[in-house]
Amino acid sequence: MDYVKYKDDVINKKEKELKFLKYFSSKDFEVIDMNFIEKLQWKQLTQDDLNSLDTRSIWKNGDAFYSLRNDWTDQIQHYSREYQLKASRVTYAGPISINEHIFTNLGVEIFNPTRNDMLQCYQYIHDFIQKELELNVDFAVIGHYQLFDLLLPKEEQTEELFLAISERNISKISKLLSQNHTLVQLLKTPTHHQLDFLTNFADVEHPTYKSLQYWKSTLEASGINHIHLDITTMPPKSYYVGSFIQLYQNNNRNPIASGGHYNGTLEGFGFGIQLN
Structure with a gap:
């Protein structure tokens, strides 16, 4: 007990x-x-x-x-x-x-953050983790809750497909789309190469892609060199609309900290650390 x-x-x-x-x-x-x-x-x-x-x-x-x-x-x-x-x-x-x-x-x-506000918030969290908690951030996972608008036309965005994606069920996704579909090829690509793979078919001027690239550059500038893309995570609430970031230490399956952009009753950017 x-x-x-x-x-x-x-x-x-x-x-x-x-x-x-x-x-x-x-x-x-x-x-x-x-x-x-x-x-x-x-x-x-x-x-x-x-x-x-x-x-x-x-x-x-x-x-x-x-x-x-x-x-x-x-x-x-x-x-x-x-x-x-x-x-x-x-x-x-x-x-x-x-x-x-x-x-x-x-x-x-x-609340009502600018891009600089979000950058500063991340830098403070990263600094606190390293200096005050004395933990290393060994790798990060990034994603965007509107990424499917970049990857799929609206007619392909079904609940059945989203469920298969969240389960990482590539066999089911291949049946719903096709073996050669770009989403299937993306999921078969190692996660630390997926952001680069996006350039093969995605609009690099799309706001979602530019947001992901911005956070990748920000993380690298803070000394995090191992960055993985996660396209399988669904928004826990409908008001999560932008990029999300998870910071990890090696050999720990739970993130040290998680953050992201939301727009509900309030628009904001937040980061949280779960001590337990």
Whole structure:
């Protein structure tokens, strides 16, 4: 059983949380906190909210429904439907609950970001990981949630195909498209060569392609030389519309940090570190 955390683990985690908040506070991010227990306004729930209900811990009290916080970005989106956030960039630290497991999440969000804002946010996160957490970023995975608009005409973009892509089922994809289809050839290409392979058939002036190339150059400039393209990841929420970045350490299947561009109730760019 792992319900009890003992002294060294507790202090170490709390020190990391405080170090994170102080670091980003010194970079002019507003430190915020929100209730771990969210009151759900059913009339305001989006389809994204409804789709995520089976991953949440939910209960009813009187006429109201409550849930443990499932995602900081989601909670900020919920908050902004009723109230105005009095900051253009925020940082936070605290628990989230996913499928009845509690994780500690450290995060930053920049609202209505420019490209320079996003670049600076990434640089701060990368600097914090290396200097404060003393971890190396050995490789990165990048992608874009509108990549299929670059790869496929609208008539080929079906739910059945997207499911096969998310499952990396090349046999099924080949049947739905063809053995020689460019998407099939792309999936058969090693992931660290896929971005270069795109130049064989993609419009290099397309905004999605230019965004991917921009992030590839940014990552390389920060010393990350092993960069993989992921075309199989579907957006977890419909408001994730742009590029995403995941930073990894060798021999660890979970990313050190994940970030991306979204546009829902609020437009923003965020990065999160899951301590657990």
